[in-house]
Amino acid sequence: MIGSIVEYIAENHSIDRDKVSYSVYSGSGTYRYLTIRIYCDGEPMVVCRVPRWSTSAIETQYETLQTVNNIVEGSGPLETSIEKPLALKTIDGVPVIFKEFVSGTVAKGIVRKNVSEAVGFLRKAVNWLIDFLLGTQPYWVYEAEVKRERLNELGVPPETDRTETFINSHLLFLAPCHGDFVPSNILISDTDDINGVIDWELFSVRGVPMFDFMHLVVATGTHQFGATSEMIQKTFFEHNRFSATVRACATDYCSALGFAVKDFRRTLPIYSDIRLSRGHNLDNLDFLRKLREQLVNFNSDIVPLCD
CATH class of the missing domain: 3.30.200 (Phosphorylase Kinase; domain 1)
Known part of the structure; x- marks a missing residue:
């Protein structure tokens, strides 16, 4: 062949x-x-x-x-x-x-080196994600019933605080989403800029934008700390250089897209809902359930996701 x-x-x-x-x-x-x-x-x-x-x-x-x-x-x-x-x-x-042929080095190997490489990559990848969403603004959908129908298609549990917040918020929207926006699908240049984004088979014209953001953060955090409870704590709850970058990126992301920080934070468990609906191996299922539980109980008074 x-x-x-x-x-x-x-x-x-x-x-x-x-x-x-x-x-x-x-x-x-x-x-x-x-x-x-x-x-x-x-x-x-x-x-x-x-x-x-x-x-x-x-x-x-x-x-x-x-x-x-x-x-x-x-x-x-x-x-x-x-x-x-x-x-x-x-x-x-x-x-x-x-x-x-899109040139560049797969970012997966870079973010594994040290936290300095990981946080630098994360900032640039989030900026690319913001540019992508702003560049596809004509495809944003705010209508509540359309959002409800789409969440149902994605396997998100209905009538929870997170789903109702997403559906009823006049600031949150559906938009084009990569679906697998992780370091292994992002190519960087010799100057560590985002040179290309590949493997779009999970792309959706009507996706949940926060999914791409969270998928990037979780995947980058996993390369640093492993798919463990430690990763969840160090990425979202502890005070450290990596979590500080996550918060700064979330702030920039919400500001650029016009999201209300409170609503954005309350909808974060939808990320785990979507991934769990796809089916995964037992290790991933356990991790994603723990992540969803932590995000559902997320207390912004401990470590705010957005500054």
Whole structure:
């Protein structure tokens, strides 16, 4: 299969097969895609995404990438940081997505180094997230019944304080969301700026914006402290450099998007609700339940999420 893809690329670009090389990454998500990065004389050419079993998921992912790019078209730097679909071809009877090669280093390895790297990355990633939301403002939805219906679709328990706050707040809204905005899907440049955001298969035009923010914070905190109760305490409740950065980022996030801090804080458990509705292994389930419990009981008098 990979050999056929390489042959196709060499023929399509009229280059010698010997000049084409590749690297392969096997994803660990729901569909376990194969991601194949193609090079010519060592220089990046294109990225291919191949299904391990669900071909329909690949076709859906191609359409999703097209949707994302249509939404951000004309937004300048934001547009250039999002991977672009180039073609959907059938090779050896299997659909293959060809995507633009986005350069950069996967942030996952950077944030594991030390807290200085983690907090610097977190600030820049949150700024990118703010720019993304502001750049997609025409798609924001405030209508209460639409929000209620969407939360129900996402598996969020109805008639709780958090759901009613989100639904009834005239400041909180649905908006385009990446769905898996974590360090492993964010590429950084040599100057540690956000160079690209990849893997949009969980993208939603009508998502809960806070989910992307919390997913980023939780994933970055997990790289620092592990998926444990210690991570929850050090990220949200203790006074330390990392939690101070989380609070500063939350303040900037709420200010930029016009969220009322009190309402934003009260809706945080929705993050765990959405993740729990997707299904996870037992370790993740235990962690997410603990996180939801802590966020439900969140006391801003102990450590305010937003300054």
